[in-house]
Amino acid sequence: MAEDLRARLKNCLSNDELKLIRAFDVIGDIAIVKLPEPLLPKKHLIGKALMEVQKNVKTVLNQVSPVKGEFRTRELEVIAGENRTETTYRESGCDFKVDLAKAYFSPRLATERLRVARLVKPGEVVVNLFAGVGSYSIIIAKHSQAARIYSIDINPHAFEYMQTNIRINKVGDRVVAIHGDAREVVEKELAGRADRVLMPLPELSRDFFDVALKTLKPTGGVIHFYDYGEEPDIFGPSTAFVRIKAAERGFEATILGARRIRSYATRCYHIVLDVGLKPVG
Structure with missing residues (x-):
């Protein structure tokens, strides 16, 4: 996509400027x-050139700040098209409404x-x-036979959209949206309930690994540690981190799989x- 954008701009930008055009996301x-x-x-x-290259795009946003804060938001500026930040995105047969x-x-x-989702076994209880x-x-609800998926987020806007998306995709019989801090929610409601725990926020995974362990059933389970x-x-x-921390809590950790998801910075990856966990003894 970036190549097409550079080609469209070749008569408007210098060669040095064209080299600064990077990949972009379409949501x-x-x-x-x-x-x-x-x-x-x-x-x-x-922004205008990007809309000409990507015919389905109605708005172009420039990200003017990094993702930051407790709610993981970023400052966005409209540089072309309609003045809005809300859209609907389709992925894996599901529709998601989101305000970016x-x-x-x-x-x-x-x-x-x-x-x-394809790793989840029938009847599992999953906590995100x-x-x-x-x-x-x-x-996960659409592509597995999980019994229940507890879905926690502290951001009130994300929680509202989560509720909307659960209705849109008709998975309210199995996906339970919970607004709150994951540590407090697990302590009050979900300790010892999960067969599988997701931690898809690498910035917080180490701080909340003890919470993930507490969420697992006494017989153990699987944690996806990002x-x-x-x-x-x-x-x-x-x-080394997950093995040491698991041992401190009386679990033996087995690495079932490890993969690079995407490049994050130079020589650094998401x-x-x-991780498979089972109690020791």
Whole structure:
């Protein structure tokens, strides 16, 4: 997609400027770009060109701040098209309504969401500690025979969209939306309930690994632990962390799978460990 955009702009930007055009995300009918400072004077030109290249795009947003804060939001600026940040996105046979300025969502996790859903066994109870607008939870409901998926998020806007998306996809019989801090929710309602726990927020996974362990049934289960890994040993530090922390809580950890999801920074990757846990003794 970036190549097509560069081709459209070749008569409007210098060669040095063209080299600064990077990949962008399309979520529903909205595109999100992250323009470096040298391109900002030409942001409206770039936004218009992107809409010409991507005919289905009705709005182009420039991300002007990193994802930050407790609610994982980012500042977005309309640089072309309709003045809005809400859209509907389709993935793996599911529809998701989301306001990109109020709740974080990435289409780059589509493959990972479906992969996890296909690992869920019939009758499992799943707990998603950081559910966002419900994408993992709803795709699991659609593509597995899980008995129940508890879907927690602290962001009130994400929670509202999660409720909407559960209705849209007609999975309210199995997906339970819960608004609150995952640590408090598990302590009060979900300790010892889960066969499988998702932690799809690498920034918080280490801080909440004890919560994930507490969520598992006494007989153990599986935790999908998302983290960042750096070359040359991408998985080693994360593996050591989960084994040590599991042992402290009386569990033996087995790494069932480890994979790079996407590049995060130079020599650094967003990764996931599928961790099997069973009580020691």
